Amino acid sequence: MNTPAQASHDDSYASEHDHKKCVSEALGTAEHLCVVRGVQLTPIRHQVLELIWENHKAVKAYELLDRLKPQMDAAKPATIYRALDFLIEQGLIHRVESLNAFVGCRCSAHQHEQLLLICNNCQEVEERSAPEVMQALSQEIKQADFIVHSKALEIHGICVKCAQTMAGEQH
Amino acid sequence: MNTPAQASHDDSYASEHDHKKCVSEALGTAEHLCVVRGVQLTPIRHQVLELIWENHKAVKAYELLDRLKPQMDAAKPATIYRALDFLIEQGLIHRVESLNAFVGCRCSAHQHEQLLLICNNCQEVEERSAPEVMQALSQEIKQADFIVHSKALEIHGICVKCAQTMAGEQH
DNA sequence: AGTTAAGTGTTATATTATAACATTCGTCTT
DNA sequence: AAGACGAATGTTATAATATAACACTTAACT
Numbered sequence A, B: 001m002n003t004p005a006q007a008s009h010d011d012s013y014a015s016e017h018d019h020k021k022c023v024s025e026a027l028g029t030a031e032h033l034c035v036v037r038g039v040q041l042t043p044i045r046h047q048v049l050e051l052i053w054e055n056h057k058a059v060k061a062y063e064l065l066d067r068l069k070p071q072m073d074a075a076k077p078a079t080i081y082r083a084l085d086f087l088i089e090q091g092l093i094h095r096v097e098s099l100n101a102f103v104g105c106r107c108s109a110h111q112h113e114q115l116l117l118i119c120n121n122c123q124e125v126e127e128r129s130a131p132e133v134m135q136a137l138s139q140e141i142k143q144a145d146f147i148v149h150s151k152a153l154e155i156h157g158i159c160v161k162c163a164q165t166m167a168g169e170q171h
Numbered sequence C: 001a002g003t004t005a006a007g008t009g010t011t012a013t014a015t016t017a018t019a020a021c022a023t024t025c026g027t028c029t030t
Numbered sequence D: 001a002a003g004a005c006g007a008a009t010g011t012t013a014t015a016a017t018a019t020a021a022c023a024c025t026t027a028a029c030t
Helices: A019-037 A043-052 A061-068 A077-089 A131-143 A160-169 B019-037 B043-052 B061-068 B077-089 B131-143 B160-169
Strands: A093-096 A101-104 A115-119 A125-128 A147-158 B093-096 B101-104 B115-119 B125-128 B147-158
Touching: A019 A043, A043 A061, A043 A077, A043 A101, A061 A077, A061 A101, A077 A093, A077 A101, A093 A115, A093 A125, A115 B131, A131 A147, A131 B115, A131 B131, A131 B147, A147 A160, A147 B131, B019 B043, B043 B061, B043 B077, B043 B101, B061 B077, B061 B101, B077 B093, B077 B101, B093 B115, B093 B125, B131 B147, B147 B160
Parallel strands: A115 A147, B115 B147
Antiparallel strands: A093 A101, A115 A125, A147 B147, B093 B101, B115 B125
C-alpha cells in the first residue's frame, strides 16, 4: 500500500493550540477513567496512547509499532494490536475505518461516537459531536427498525488549514 | 481473520422481495449508465457485478475471487480489485469501509453517498438516502469549514428480520 | 504452596491490497 | 496493410493489515 502524502502546516494543529496541555488532558482523563473502571492502563498501553496523542493525525498500527520499537525492542504486531484493542474498548481512541488507522479520542468520558472529519491532505482528524446529525440519525434508524450497535461516521476532504495553505500557494 | 457468522433467514431479503427483478434492474441500470458515460462494462466487470448482486450482503474481495474462479480460471486478486475499482468509480457498488467488503448500490444514477445499515448478524446492508441526516451533515460540515470529498456513513447493528428471528427463538 | 486471571512474549500465518511489467485487442493513423 | 496508441487484462511477486495459538510471567486470592 502506498504511503499517504503527509502534508504538514507550519501552523499545524500541534503548534496552533497548546498541544502539551491537549496531551496531558487526554492522558489524565485516560488514567482517571481506567482507575474508575477498574481496568489497567499498563505501561505498554500508556506508551501506545502517548504515541497516538503525539499529534491529531490518523496513524497506522505498523507505524505505531515502528515508533514503539526504540522504546521497546520486543514490540511485535500483537503488542500494538492488543494495546489498540484495549484503548478502543475503553473509548480512548477511535479506529478510523476508512483508513485502517487510529486517532486519539477527546470525548472518552461522554458519548464516544462522533463525526470524524478526516483531512486527505494532512491526515488530521477533527471530532465533532454533531448533535443535529446524531438526532437525525436516531430518527432515521428508528424508522428503519434497526438496532444500533455502533456507528462509523467518517467524512473525507480538506480541512480549513489545508484549504488556506493551498489557496495561499496559488499565487 | 475470522469468518463472520453468516446468519441466513428463511425469509431472507433475497426471497422476500423479487430478487430477480432487483438484479435485472441493477444490471440494466449499470449497463445503461456505462453506455451513457462511454465507459466499458466489460465481461469481467459485468460478472463481478452480478456476483455482488447475488444477494444484499456485504461480500469480501477474496470471496468474490473464489466465486469468480469457477467461471474464470485465470482470476487473480488483481482481476477482482480492478473490477471493484471500476465499479466503485462508477458508483455501481459501495465499499463498506468498516468491513473491507462490498455491496451493490441501488442508487447509482442519483446521489451515491448513502447511509448504510449493516446487520452484524446476517451481513445484509440496507441503503438509505436519509435526507434529514444529509442535510444536518451538510450544516455541520459547513460550520467546520471543511471541504467534503467523500462520506462513509455506516451503522452496525441488527436488522429488523434478524431481530424478529431472534425474538422468535427465545421461546 | 496452589490456583487463577490478566497481561505479555513469541512464532506463525491469515487476510486484504497493490506494484510492476508483459500481453492482448480494438481503433485510429498513415 | 503496418504501426502507434490506449484500455483492459494476464501474471508474478510482494506489501500492508490483522489474528491465532500457545508459552510464560506476575500479582492477587485461597
